[in-house]
Amino acid sequence: MPVSLFPEAPDVLPARQNKRRIAETFGKAASTYDAAATLQQRVAARARLGLPELGAQSSILDMGCGTGNETHALLSRYPNADITGLDISQGMLDFASENPALANCHWAIGDIEELPFEEETFDLVFSSLAIQWCDCLSEVMAQVHRVLKPGGWFVYSTLTEGSLHELSSAWQSVDDKPHVNTYESLARQKQRAADSDLKVVSLRQQTETLYYPTVTHLLREMKALGANTVVEKQQKGLAGRSVLRKLSEGYKPFATEKGLPASYQVVYGVLHKAAYEN
Numbered sequence: 001m002p003v004s005l006f007p008e009a010p011d012v013l014p015a016r017q018n019k020r021r022i023a024e025t026f027g028k029a030a031s032t033y034d035a036a037a038t039l040q041q042r043v044a045a046r047a048r049l050g051l052p053e054l055g056a057q058s059s060i061l062d063m064g065c066g067t068g069n070e071t072h073a074l075l076s077r078y079p080n081a082d083i084t085g086l087d088i089s090q091g092m093l094d095f096a097s098e099n100p101a102l103a104n105c106h107w108a109i110g111d112i113e114e115l116p117f118e119e120e121t122f123d124l125v126f127s128s129l130a131i132q133w134c135d136c137l138s139e140v141m142a143q144v145h146r147v148l149k150p151g152g153w154f155v156y157s158t159l160t161e162g163s164l165h166e167l168s169s170a171w172q173s174v175d176d177k178p179h180v181n182t183y184e185s186l187a188r189q190k191q192r193a194a195d196s197d198l199k200v201v202s203l204r205q206q207t208e209t210l211y212y213p214t215v216t217h218l219l220r221e222m223k224a225l226g227a228n229t230v231v232e233k234q235q236k237g238l239a240g241r242s243v244l245r246k247l248s249e250g251y252k253p254f255a256t257e258k259g260l261p262a263s264y265q266v267v268y269g270v271l272h273k274a275a276y277e278n
């Protein structure tokens, strides 16, 4: 069993504390994640459209594998490949590695921004809705470039500016604290990709909207997913009754016939590492 990434230390840096909170929150949600993961499944299916043809004995990394849904999809698409699922959350990895359908996969605990692999290990790195939890997309791309073999592929989805803007706006009618994570603009993400050592094959944005009967349903779903860590804020439980009332009022201007919308701005990327480097 891999050792904890976060041994108790009194002087953990803020960035490490955030990652510890992200890992713990996802870990607690491992058993409820799959039933709540409507957006994640929809997005991953679109991200998979960018998957390349690979040779029979390929080596693949699923980065931020969570419960292993996409590790499973990768195994179906590339049945003879050697597949590794990596996640920062021990709870998620425990859940994924108990799936008998994934018995032949390898599992690694680790941080996407410090990948625990040798250089030129993988033919394909896939990642769906995980890298938005990282501190710096440029570092993610540098790490992916390092572990990809020449000629390898990076296929991913992540979030960009404007995701959950309705919830963010509704919270502003409650207080001025950060309650919703913010994401880099598509222009900035494109610049980071262009500045990386990987070649951009495609990079596009698409909106995904889910609808909820009440704000409480949305907040509960985020908790069930483990996606409720607000990076700039200390964790607290679900809001109390008076806060929820104000939050619902603040959400009302967005209400539609289908319910309360929660929109996500999703970026889909396909990047390639040159076959022969200078």
Ligand SMILES: C[S@@+](CC[C@H](N)C(=O)[O-])C[C@H]1O[C@@H](n2cnc3c(N)ncnc32)[C@H](O)[C@@H]1O
Residues within 6 Å of the ligand: 019, 022, 023, 026, 027, 037, 040, 041, 044, 063, 064, 065, 066, 067, 068, 069, 070, 086, 087, 088, 089, 092, 110, 111, 112, 113, 127, 128, 129, 130, 133, 134, 227
């Ligand atoms: C929304 S889930 C997505 C899981 C899976 N890819 C899917 O599509 O269902 C995000 C996952 O990324 C993991 N994660 C977050 N930050 C990470 C990091 N810095 N390094 C590795 N994994 C990370 C979380 O623990 C969580 O399991």
